[in-house]
Amino acid sequence: MPRPRTGRRVRTLLAAALTTLAPLVFLTGPAQAAPAAAGAWTPAPAPVVSHVETDDPVVFITIDDGWATEEAAGARQLLLERRIPASLFLLPDAYERDRDYYRTLLAHGPSRIENHTTTHPDLTTLTEAGQRAEICGARDRQLAAFGDGPRLLRPAGGATYNWPYHNADTRTAAPACGAEAIVMWTHDLTTWGSWTPPTPELKAGDIVLLHMGPTLEADLTRALEAADAAGLSPAPLRDYLLG
Template sequence: MRGSAIAVAVGIPLALAAAAGFLAGMASAGGDVEPAAASASPTSAAPVAASSEPPAASATPSTTVDPYVEAMSGGSETLEEGQSGRSETNVANSDLEILNWVETDDPVFFITIDDGIVRSPEALALIQEQQIPVTAFLTEYAVREHTEYFNEVTAYGGSVQNHTMVHGALNDPETDVEWEICETQDRFEGQFGYRPWMLRPPYGAGPDDPDVLKYAEECGINRIVLWNVVVGNDNKVEYWDPPIRAGDIVLLHWEDNLAEGLETILDLGREQGLTPAPLEEYI
């Protein structure tokens, strides 16, 4: 059942150019979509400037066993029910790859939800009711007091992953790329009990910048995950190649009307015979 990632191998300019063009198109097509331009504003609350001093750490070092360590030592059977997707990825695929969709023959697509400033109870209820696998790319400053919510919404095969400390554009020379990536890794390991292995650069900006690749590798990231379908905050759906297809990676945001956006994309998937699957099990 495991599909192989259609990785946009690092250093293949054509594929990356296609991704960049797509992202730029998305930015112009939908005002709420994260724009690719480094100078653009984030989708919601203004982040602290990347050059400012990082806020004091609120997370304490984790005392729980890292699930990857467990997996590597044969202890994966102790993983919690529904969280198997967290167990093997780092181990099986150690090379850093950039991807915006997944090559698979399985009738599945992938739901990724970004930022984390708003935590909708209706979205949580829907995710729990339908046991939807969700990969949550979270911005650290927005979620540090909300561990329980994000553990609950990622309890169905999903996971919490890295969307930086304060949502800095990683291709902006003013951004402290090391801090944005690596501090998030350390904080999330403390907060959620496992170290992220996926990074989604804010605005999709700079996924192949040398510093991004360098600090991603140094700090334990092996997948830089973009997207090819967007459900905007107005629930308008933007496709790279409509309709939704097997292996598509859908981007939504943690917003008040997220439940409606999820219903929208679930319905569109159903029309194509597709159901959501954990991205964690396919890349």
């Protein structure tokens, strides 16, 4: 059933405003139930978050994709030893190559697996139905693999990382698949190729982006040292974003 024109316009304007203001402005309010329109269920748009507004001395560690676990044994040990509550935005095809790696992380530490779509497409090229298929499909595979569904979405940027990775349809597709917030990041501390980004001065509420793979242990170590230097501790993102 087509959605009411005015509702779509409001969502589009809101998303445009958020895109303009991000990453300085973000929403952390709980999702409100949208009024049913002629029997159709349209969830309230999920907030887009690139930084968490908090006075707590915390930072948030997020790790994407999930490939090359065989080169990240040291990173897993570090996550477990320091009990880092990382948010792992994983692709199903990646964790299915090495479920034991992630099962160990979930069983012995506070990390959680979240949604990064099924095939890593540029979501903005898809219809809302196509986006729901990507996001709900990843949710269903995660439930089957780990018995725990994702609650947060990090949209993928396709093969060429087309910014901004999401649009107004993403913000309604995500909550329809159980993801109550769309999580971007404040700082990408991933070593890309041979280039390691400079380490920033972290602030309370910053979200750090890392990627699974051979550089994760070193990248995570730099992130934790920057957090320590700023007097900040890693905290669970769900605790700050979900009502």
